[in-house]
Amino acid sequence: MPEKKFSASRVHDLFGSVLGLFALVMLVSSPWQVDSSGPDPFYKGPLIFPLIVFSLILAGALPSMWRLVRPSIQASWYLDGHGRSFKTLIILGLLILYPAGLLFLGLEISTWLFLFIALKLVKQDSLLKLTIIPILVTIILFVLFKFFLDVWFPEPLLIEPVKEWAMELLRK
DSSP, X not given: OOOOOOOEEHHHHHHHHHXXXXXXXXXXXHHHHSXXXXXXXXXXXXXXXXXXXXXXXXXHHHHHHHHHHSOOTTEESOOSGGGOOHHHHHHHHHHHHHHHHHHHTOHHHHHHHHHHHHHHHTTOOOHHXXXXXXXXXXXXXXXXXXXXXXXXXXXXXXXXXHXXXXXXXXXX
């Protein structure tokens, strides 16, 4: 059996730990930062989103915190990819563009498109993964936001021109 080549970057663990500590501070202080005195129940109030996001960040950072405190023998302070991770930067760019996609294309198309491009970028080229995962996540987000959280997104800006174009085609 070939020996597994293992290398761990303590720089990554330090960054993850810093994010985790920031999330912990924000999680503890968010009840004082967010006004939750509205008529909405807790699960629809403005405090729920920061609590969910910072809890997820903290949970994701716990392994980095553990590895930073108890490093493996082979761990070193290096930064892989010559300091640049192009795929990560492209996905970050997609995340930055995602709100604009929500405005112009809507929740469903933006979510599906983001996931499809991100999966293709990280070489998850299986037809099953490229179709099922984006569709499933899009459906889950649609149901979660619109039916459970009662969050309705505005009609996409590009829907009206598309409707007019389709009506023009139907008239011909």
